[in-house]
Amino acid sequence: MSEPEREHDADTESEAGDTTDRNPVLLVRGDREFLVQPGEEMGTDLGVLEVPDDVEPGQTLETHLEEEFHVRRLRGPDLFHHFERTGAPMVPRDVGLVIGETGISRGDHVLDAGTGTGVLAASMGRAGAEVVTYERDADFADVARENMELGGVADDVDVRTGDVVDELENLESSSFDVLTLDTGDAADVVAHAPDLLVDGGFVAVYSPFIESTREVVETAHEADLANVRTRETIQREMQFDDRGSRPSTAPVGHTGYLTIARNE
CATH class of the missing domain: 3.40.50.150 (Vaccinia Virus protein VP39)
Structure with missing residues (x-):
């Protein structure tokens, strides 16, 4: 792909509010882990959780049933x-x-x-x-x-x-x-x-x-x-x-x- 094409694609994604260029994070609760993208909605038996676009490791997020998940940065392993x-x-x-x-x-x-x-x-x-x-x-x-x-x-x-x-x-x-x-x-x-x-x-x-x-x-x-x-x-x-x-x-x-x- 040429550089102009890359620039065009990047501009298009930015205008559309695309979040795929942001690093995924792990949502952790006990021995349960879910890998999610920023801006993604995650549904579990503990409720639905809206992952913010600006989610950061170290935060605690709650499902609509007020069940908490800890946000962890993705590591190689x-x-x-x-x-x-x-x-x-x-x-x-x-x-x-x-x-x-x-x-x-x-x-x-x-x-x-x-x-x-x-x-x-x-x-x-x-x-x-x-x-x-x-x-x-x-x-x-x-x-x-x-x-x-x-x-x-x-x-x-x-x-x-x-x-x-x-x-x-x-x-x-x-x-x-x-x-x-x-x-x-x-x-x-x-x-x-x-x-x-x-x-x-x-x-x-x-x-x-x-x-x-x-x-x-x-x-x-x-x-x-x-x-x-x-x-x-x-x-x-x-x-x-x-x-x-x-x-x-x-x-x-x-x-x-x-x-x-x-x-x-």
Whole structure:
């Protein structure tokens, strides 16, 4: 879209009193949470609540039945719980590992593939990066775009429908600081990482399976990427009671394998 078109659209939205450019907030009451946009009407079993256009975190709002909700600012981990899901989204600890291991920050350009629900893409956008993300399923991509609006990063995350492998020739060389991949054909993209990444740029590949992870690692070495390493992402919840303290006896919290490599 050209700049004049953007300006026209912005003027039109402003004249119409559009509130979609304002950040959503959480309405909290006990263990119940609702993600809402400023200016939205929310109906619950506790009554109807009119959310003001100028709502601010820290306020307390009342429904028409005088039931109170506390207003809380949306934080990154909240995306995992409140985005509409089209599959199993990347959990917050894995999102943190990707961002922490690659140093994604303001001004970075990120190429992402396997958008899914969009938790990772939105989190990177909220960290200040400009993200181009590819999702092969058109319905999933539509949901992801709605989630970007909900997460307040629609201007920072460009959700594209299609397979990134088919678009590699159309992407500008050395134009990305980080590649983040959560797809079965990730190895095919890793093979092109030296052409896509700036010097010192990172690749982060997430996979639930050992076989695809091994293929990614082998491809990274063949592409002469540096510092190739893979870690299993796993956590154990702790239990504290009168008998003592120990890790939970629930199943171990394995989610997948994260491979990191760097373009020399």
